[in-house]
Amino acid sequence: MTASRDPRITALRRFALSITALNVLGHTVLGFEQSYLVPIVAVLSAYATELTLEILDARVNGRPVKFGRSPGSVVDFLLPAHIAGLACAMLLYANDRIGPVVLAVLVAVSSKHLFRVRVSHGGTRHFLNPSNSGICAVLLLFPWVSIAPPYHFTEWTYGPVDWVIPVAVLGAGTMLNGKLTGRMPLILGWVTGFVLQALVRAAVDPGISLAGALLPMTGVAFILYTNYMITDPGTTPSRKRNQVVFGATVAAVYGVLVAAHVVFGLFFALVLTCAMRGAVLVAARHRAGRRDVPAAPVSPVAPVSPAAPISPAVPAAAGAGTETAAGRAPATLRTE
DSSP: OOOOOOHHHHHHHHHHHHHHHHHHHIIIIIOOOSOTHHHHHHHHHHHHHHHHHHHHHHHHHTOOOTTOSSHHHHHHHHHHHHHHHHHHHHHEEOTTOOHHHHHHHHHHHHHHHHSEEEOTTSOEEEOSOHHHHHHHHHHHHOTTOEEOOGGGGSTTOOTTHHHHHHHHHHHHHHHHIIIIIOOHHHHHHHHHHHHHHHHHHHHHOTTSOHHHHHGGGGSHHHHHIIIIITTOGGGSOSSHHHHHHHHHHHHHHHHHHHHTTOSSHHHHHHHHHHHHHHHHHHHHHHHHHHHHSOOOOOOOOOOOOOOOOOOOOOOOOTTOHHHHHTTOOOGGGOOO
8 A cells, every 4th residue: 555645544544543453452452342243244344335335426427436446545445434334333232233233334334425515616525424423323223222331441451551541542542633633623622512511510400410420531432432533534624613613512412412311422412513514514505606696697778869959949930929929839849
């Protein structure tokens, strides 16, 4: 695989490498509770879905496929599908069944092709976080499926290793987002908003402990969500101010969902925020389109012919003085 100067490709490669290493370590060292077959089937399903949809889209639109013919281009093209497959396999727990995880992968990959908006340069882009969308769909369709328990990231470890793992994940995610994705403002908005919503909920409801509301921030699952889920470059804003607003919005929606006793609030908050951003993009595009519509051309006005010159008054003939003296206009001056 040749090196790419595109920071997005570099970020995808490192992200894919990180999530692959985490899944391998999770099933062999950390204590992931899914079967070994789940990530394998999920990744293969993601590959097959991505390739099938890309070939169909290329044929319908009469364009060449995006992955080209070289092995390197195929690998780079499949990186998002690889990440989505492993993310769904790692975060969902469906007991001994693989079907719900496969469905989550199918929804995740398909959402990139189905939910798209037009952007300023004339192309389209997806606005729903793929992995998060697939996870939310399965959680809604199968109430007995849940998010993998947070403790399984450190279930088989003890002692200082329990501290090393979150620090390592945090450091790797910070370097990835700081140097490649440029999503540190989004993380700042998200973390600040999470603290604020905890303060508000604790102040409004005496039965809520502030320490309990902030406790999710101490887990490995929260660190993974913050550095690898919410910061997806393809479905988040690029401008720093908009990133902060996006992260704060996710936190605010999460606070509302938790106050309403909605479980798995982190994932539903993100999918709702992405959907709202998609609506904003559609509205902005519509307004821009209305401004760009040229005004209807005004038909030229036909030139007005100059008025006919007025003939000089002719002396009244004999016998006509009586009518003139009575105030009647000469015949040559009548306008009616």
